[in-house]
Amino acid sequence: MSHKQILALSGGVGGAKLALGLARVLPAEQLTVVCNTGDDFEHLGLKICPDLDTVMYTLAGRSHPEQGWGLANESWQVMDTLRELQGETWFNLGDRDLATHLLRSQLLRQGLSLSAVTQHLCHALGIAQKILPMSDDTVSTSVLTENGVLAFQHYFVRERCAPAVRGFVFRGIEHARPHPEMLRLLGSDELMAVVICPSNPFLSIDPILALPGLREALRASPAPVIAVSPIVAGNAIKGPTAKILRELNLPCSPMTIAEHYRDIVDGVVLDQLDETHAPAIFDLGIAATVTNTVMRSLDDREQLAHSVLSLASTLAGKK
Ligand code: FO1
Numbered sequence: 001m002s003h004k005q006i007l008a009l010s011g012g013v014g015g016a017k018l019a020l021g022l023a024r025v026l027p028a029e030q031l032t033v034v035c036n037t038g039d040d041f042e043h044l045g046l047k048i049c050p051d052l053d054t055v056m057y058t059l060a061g062r063s064h065p066e067q068g069w070g071l072a073n074e075s076w077q078v079m080d081t082l083r084e085l086q087g088e089t090w091f092n093l094g095d096r097d098l099a100t101h102l103l104r105s106q107l108l109r110q111g112l113s114l115s116a117v118t119q120h121l122c123h124a125l126g127i128a129q130k131i132l133p134m135s136d137d138t139v140s141t142s143v144l145t146e147n148g149v150l151a152f153q154h155y156f157v158r159e160r161c162a163p164a165v166r167g168f169v170f171r172g173i174e175h176a177r178p179h180p181e182m183l184r185l186l187g188s189d190e191l192m193a194v195v196i197c198p199s200n201p202f203l204s205i206d207p208i209l210a211l212p213g214l215r216e217a218l219r220a221s222p223a224p225v226i227a228v229s230p231i232v233a234g235n236a237i238k239g240p241t242a243k244i245l246r247e248l249n250l251p252c253s254p255m256t257i258a259e260h261y262r263d264i265v266d267g268v269v270l271d272q273l274d275e276t277h278a279p280a281i282f283d284l285g286i287a288a289t290v291t292n293t294v295m296r297s298l299d300d301r302e303q304l305a306h307s308v309l310s311l312a313s314t315l316a317g318k319k
Pocket of ligand 1: 011012013039048049050051053054069070090091092093097153156157204
């Protein structure tokens with residue numbers, strides 16, 4: 001089983017879509033998805049891991065079809081009652097979703113690692129692919145804004161990404177150990193490619209890349225690293241990526257994504273509407289594939305997964 005493993009690095013909704021595409025075109029034992037945990041936080045006494053849960057629910061076929069996060073067929077009685085009791089309701093936890101947070105919090109309190117809890121939840125949800133937290137150590141993203149420092153979910157959900165961004169801090173990152181299975185795969189000749197999913201580069205992927213030793217491990221890995229641009233035609237497919245790029249005075253283009261990942265990527269997959277940017281990406285010494293990257297249907301997810309894998313085979317052995 002050599003050169004067959006795919007390691008995908010993912011944030012929440014956008015990353016989960018491509019992870020699902022990869023899950024549908026690869027045998028389950030060939031896909032490992034590593035999720036950002038910088039968005040994790042304690043809320044109402046519970047440990048919430050939004051990106052792990054989004055990827056888990058998506059691969060289990062149980063994610064909310066419009067929101068992307070949370071579960072399908074959700075009800076909100078706990079939130080309604082919490083509102084009556086004048087509790088905190090800015091972060092929406094559905095009745096079914098709460099079961100995940102209750103169980104995770106209980107198992108963590110009993111001394112299980114986040115990886116072990118995630119493995120338990122994935123098994124219970126019937127997920128055959130491996131889903132790993134980027135680290136078992138706590139890392140918390142803070143956003144430096146024009147209004148001061150905000151904890152990630154306060155910036156993202158409570159303030160709806162309104163304050164202008166000046167920078168990011170990943171608290172705890174210096175002492176966080178990258179998940180050992182991610183490091184093992186990166187050093188293994190079983191690895192065919194690392195895929196950086198079309199997630200927000202600053203908020204979702206940078207916390208993973210900031211783990212001590214990870215950039216070095218990516219550069220040293222014999223497998224090509226391929227990033228899928230989350231920018232299409234001057235805008236982000238979802239979320240605040242375009243707004244953040246503007247606030248950081250960066251052009252909203254796949255070229256910015258290629259430059260952001262320049263020291264680690266071998267290939268970039270960009271949207272057909274951005275074809276004109278491909279030559280400049282080549283000039284950086286990075287291979288580029290142009291295709292449809294907007295994943296509206298399941299078929300779109302699979303097509304994009306095929307394009308990523310095809311670029312990976314082209315680049316195999318060229319690193
Ligand atoms: N995102 C929102 O915009 N509003 C919410 O109320 C919200 C609740 C929520 C609950 C559980 C969960 O796993 C995710 C949730 N998200 C919500 C999404 C989430 O906070 C962000 O999408 C990610 O952290 C960014 O990747």
